[in-house]
Amino acid sequence: MSTSKEKDQFLKNLNVEELLGRQEVEANISKDLPMRKWLYAWLLDPNIPGNYQKSLDKWISLLIIANLFSLMFEHVPAVFEPNQLKFEIFDIFSVIVFTIEFVLRLYLAPEDEEFKARKHARLAFMKSPFAIIDFLAIAPFYLQFLGVPLDLRILRFLRLLRILKLFRIIIPAIAEFKELNKGRSFRQKVHALVFPSPFGGTAQVIFEVCIAVWVLLSVLAVILESVHSINYVLAMQFVVLDAVAVGIFTIEFFMRIYASPEEPGFKGAVAGRFKQFRSPSTFIDFLAILPFFLEIFLHHLIDLRFLRVFRLARLLKLTRGNDATATLFRVIKREWPMISSAAFIMMLLVVLTASLGYLFEHEAQAEKFDNIPNAIYWAVITLASVGYGDISPVTPIGRAMTTIMALVGIGIFAIPAALMASAFSDELAKERDALKANLFAILKDGHIDEKEALLIRSEAKRLHLTIEEVNALIENAVKEHELEERNPWPVHKIAENPELAVEHFKALLGQIRQLGVHTDRGEFERLAADKHHLSEHELDLWHKIQNKSS
Amino acid sequence: MTSGFKHTLMEIMDGSPNHVASRWVELAITIVVLVNCSAVILDSVPEIHAVYKDFFHELEFWSVMFFTTEYISRVWSLGAKYATSEGGSWKGRRQYIFSPFGLVDFFATMPYYMHIFFPYLDLRILRVLRLLRILKLSKYNTALQDLFQAVYSERQAFGSAVFLLTIATVVSASLMHFAEGHEQPEFFGTIPNSIYWAIITITSGYGNVEPVTKAGEAIALITGFLGLCMAAIMTGIVASAFSNQVARKKAAFEAQIREIFSDGVVSEEEKETLKRLQAHYRLTDVQVEAMLQRAQNKTAIKS
Numbered sequence: 039m040s041t042s043k044e045k046d047q048f049l050k051n052l053n054v055e056e057l058l059g060r061q062e063v064e065a066n067i068s069k070d071l072p073m074r075k076w077l078y079a080w081l082l083d084p085n086i087p088g089n090y091q092k093s094l095d096k097w098i099s100l101l102i103i104a105n106l107f108s109l110m111f112e113h114v115p116a117v118f119e120p121n122q123l124k125f126e127i128f129d130i131f132s133v134i135v136f137t138i139e140f141v142l143r144l145y146l147a148p149e150d151e152e153f154k155a156r157k158h159a160r161l162a163f164m165k166s167p168f169a170i171i172d173f174l175a176i177a178p179f180y181l182q183f184l185g186v187p188l189d190l191r192i193l194r195f196l197r198l199l200r201i202l203k204l205f206r207i208i209i210p211a212i213a214e215f216k217e218l219n220k221g222r223s224f225r226q227k228v229h230a231l232v233f234p235s236p237f238g239g240t241a242q243v244i245f246e247v248c249i250a251v252w253v254l255l256s257v258l259a260v261i262l263e264s265v266h267s268i269n270y271v272l273a274m275q276f277v278v279l280d281a282v283a284v285g286i287f288t289i290e291f292f293m294r295i296y297a298s299p300e301e302p303g304f305k306g307a308v309a310g311r312f313k314q315f316r317s318p319s320t321f322i323d324f325l326a327i328l329p330f331f332l333e334i335f336l337h338h339l340i341d342l343r344f345l346r347v348f349r350l351a352r353l354l355k356l357t358r359g360n361d362a363t364a365t366l367f368r369v370i371k372r373e374w375p376m377i378s379s380a381a382f383i384m385m386l387l388v389v390l391t392a393s394l395g396y397l398f399e400h401e402a403q404a405e406k407f408d409n410i411p412n413a414i415y416w417a418v419i420t421l422a423s424v425g426y427g428d429i430s431p432v433t434p435i436g437r438a439m440t441t442i443m444a445l446v447g448i449g450i451f452a453i454p455a456a457l458m459a460s461a462f463s464d465e466l467a468k469e470r471d472a473l474k475a476n477l478f479a480i481l482k483d484g485h486i487d488e489k490e491a492l493l494i495r496s497e498a499k500r501l502h503l504t505i506e507e508v509n510a511l512i513e514n515a516v517k518e519h520e521l522e523e524r525n526p527w528p529v530h531k532i533a534e535n536p537e538l539a540v541e542h543f544k545a546l547l548g549q550i551r552q553l554g555v556h557t558d559r560g561e562f563e564r565l566a567a568d569k570h571h572l573s574e575h576e577l578d579l580w581h582k583i584q585n586k587s588s
Numbered sequence: 589m590t591s592g593f594k595h596t597l598m599e600i601m602d603g604s605p606n607h608v609a610s611r612w613v614e615l616a617i618t619i620v621v622l623v624n625c626s627a628v629i630l631d632s633v634p635e636i637h638a639v640y641k642d643f644f645h646e647l648e649f650w651s652v653m654f655f656t657t658e659y660i661s662r663v664w665s666l667g668a669k670y671a672t673s674e675g676g677s678w679k680g681r682r683q684y685i686f687s688p689f690g691l692v693d694f695f696a697t698m699p700y701y702m703h704i705f706f707p708y709l710d711l712r713i714l715r716v717l718r719l720l721r722i723l724k725l726s727k728y729n730t731a732l733q734d735l736f737q738a739v740y741s742e743r744q745a746f747g748s749a750v751f752l753l754t755i756a757t758v759v760s761a762s763l764m765h766f767a768e769g770h771e772q773p774e775f776f777g778t779i780p781n782s783i784y785w786a787i788i789t790i791t792s793g794y795g796n797v798e799p800v801t802k803a804g805e806a807i808a809l810i811t812g813f814l815g816l817c818m819a820a821i822m823t824g825i826v827a828s829a830f831s832n833q834v835a836r837k838k839a840a841f842e843a844q845i846r847e848i849f850s851d852g853v854v855s856e857e858e859k860e861t862l863k864r865l866q867a868h869y870r871l872t873d874v875q876v877e878a879m880l881q882r883a884q885n886k887t888a889i890k891s
Contacts, residue, residue, distance in 0.1 A: 379731030456827025
């Protein structure tokens with residue numbers, strides 16, 4: 039029992055929050071530091087967890103991207119002219135932010151690892167490429183104020199340099215990517231860039247974000263294009279945007295196809311690539327670019343403009359790597375027989391209602407129930423409890439029929455929703471069971487090493503478990519574990535805990551069933567029928583238990 | 589020899605997994621039924637009827653021939669179901685002919701012959717009868733049986749829901765009749781008409797009949813609210829009954845898997861049994877795999 043006590047102690051000490059890495063890390067920065075050191079520690083030091091360095095980087099890069107867009111739209115007179123003031127205010131705002139950032143970096147340069155050792159730290163900082171870029175990003179604005187006569191076009195070009203500020207994020211990412219992929223083949227590098235893998239690092243995340251931004255942009259463009267007043271003004275820009283988006287998506291698509299033999303489960307130069315092509319997410323990628331090329335190559339044969347609507351399917355590209363959609367597809371695939379049978383019943387009901395409606399109402403209102411397809415439309419609208427009311431029965435018998443069918447319909451049409459809901463929770467329960475089994479194995483030796491902690495963490499993140507849920511799972515696993523080591527547990531002890539008692543009863547029943555499977559049943563019956571062995575009641579019980587299992 | 593062929597034919601028509609042909613028969617019947625129903629639906633559109641009249645006529649003739657062949661071969665082959673000692677060949681046939689499926693099969697072909705013998709019958713009734721052929725599909729899809737079983741097993745809950753619904757409908761309909769009967773006699777003049785209004789309001793709500801008096805508006809408001817509750821109750825009962833039914837099937841299957849695994853080995857014969865059971869319970873490979881995994885884990889822990 040001493041090991042058990044140790045284990046209890048261990049479980050009590052187990053800090054799930056820490057295990058899951060969800061703890062809000064308080065940056066440990068003392069207040070007594072000199073002003074410059076303190077500021078640096080809070081804002082720029084990349085080595086202190088919990089300070090503001092990460093979020094500062096994020097917001098600055100968002101501002102850079104916003105700047106890029108504002109620059110793009112300034113070239114469109116229709117957008118620029120009515121909103122000139124807003125553009126100017128935005129420009130001033132971003133220059134102020136960038137200036138503050140630059141001054142801050144300059145002021146804190148002597149604290150930086152890179153420049154600390156130098157004699158003139160600030161001078162060294164000024165000469166570093168990042169500082170030059172930062173300076174160039176704001177300089178034109180001030181030059182303008184100083185009265186240097188600058189052409190508007192040159193000014194705009196200089197403002198374009200602000201994009202270069204993004205290098206502060208991209209260059210470390212590329213360096214990290216190179217470091218991770220040292221000595222790997224070109225195809226492996228492409229794979230690391232486009233597919234999530236341990237070799238991807240930040241570069242892969244940036245790649246995904248870029249694709250997602252372009253997806254959103256191009257879908258937004260398709261939606262706005264359908265508004266005539268906007269399309270009238272921006273037709274050219276939309277065409278260019280679409281072409282660029284398709285270009286990017288095409289490159290992405292071919293990169294994925296090219297690199298797919300590196301993906302586990304897609305072996306083989308041809309077979310693996312074809313399998314990748316057939317996989318849902320890659321096929322969506324293909325469909326996203328297909329309309330564009332079809333229109334280019336076949337426009338002289340047929341009018342394919344209607345295909346443009348399918349550009350909206352690009353939104354589906356965002357489902358790649360989204361857990362929820364993956365679970366949804368898995369659930370649909372798993373529950374397909376039940377979903378299809380529900381659909382089958384719905385079809386029967388619709389056809390039945392429609393044909394009865396047609397039968398009873400055709401004479402009374404020939405213009406509304408003039409054929410069965412119309413009656414089907416009416417039946418679906420009625421049964422799905424939409425009830426537009428544009429077609430409704432008028433004859434008494436038609437109304438009576440509708441009354442009954444509408445009542446049946448609300449029940450039947452709810453089945454798919456219920457199925458999906460229960461399947462979803464079932465799927466989740468299954469995965470939790472798996473996690474529980476894992477926890478079981480992990481907790482067995484009474485300690486959690488780094489690898490195991492990582493496993494729990496990633497699983498908990500994938501299943502969207504809260505800390506309380508993980509705690510409950512661990513408790514559950516321990517309880518079951520104790521049940522498995524039943525030996526030190528006498529029956530009266532099990533009986534103290536009803537929950538354990540139920541489990542124990544289930545296990546005993548299972549044993550009886552197993553007994554029935556292994557034994558020669560005929561012989562058993564013959565012996566048992568002898569009153570000395572089993573009473574009638576007992577034999578009856580035996581039969582009941584055996585029948586339940588077969 | 590004939591009895592051997594008869595028996596084989598019976599198994600094929602019955603969809604037994606022992607014959608490859610049974611799958612083809614099932615597929616053929618499904619396709620013919622679907623094509624037929626689409627044809628009936630399209631034929632009711634006057635513009636399509638004008639152009640493809642002859643084609644639809646031809647199709648109808650050949651499919652009736654097909655269904656007649658099917659019906660006759662079913663009736664004939666089912667003679668092999670029971671040996672003479674068990675009740676003779678007509679016992680099986682009688683069972684089939686008066687079973688729901690047998691009746692559906694019979695009424696699938698009957699309208700055509702009726703049309704031949706009674707040419708002045710209303711065409712629309714014939715059309716609707718022909719659409720009932722779609723019920724033939726339920727032979728191959730257990731969904732309908734599942735639903736009936738589910739409803740049957742939850743019949744008490746259904747009973748009380750229907751009781752509540754009846755009360756809600758009758759009360760709101762009669763109140764509406766008193767409130768609006770004089771104002772809108774065409775809609776609320778009789779209580780049956782008001783009942784129709786109440787049920788439509790509770791379920792889908794066409795919105796083409798609106799109360800005009802203040803009292804009527806208040807009653808309509810309450811009816812709408814009641815409808816929300818009633819719809820939720822009905823929906824919940826049907827849905828949970830259906831998923832319970834599914835769960836029951838799965839549990840039965842899993843118990844069988846457990847049994848198969850309890851001795852630790854899976855023989856060829858047991859594999860066959862699994863396949864058959866899987867088809868019977870309409871489970872996907874993924875589900876079966878998960879269950880097998882669970883059963884294996886359980887036995888692994890025990891040993």
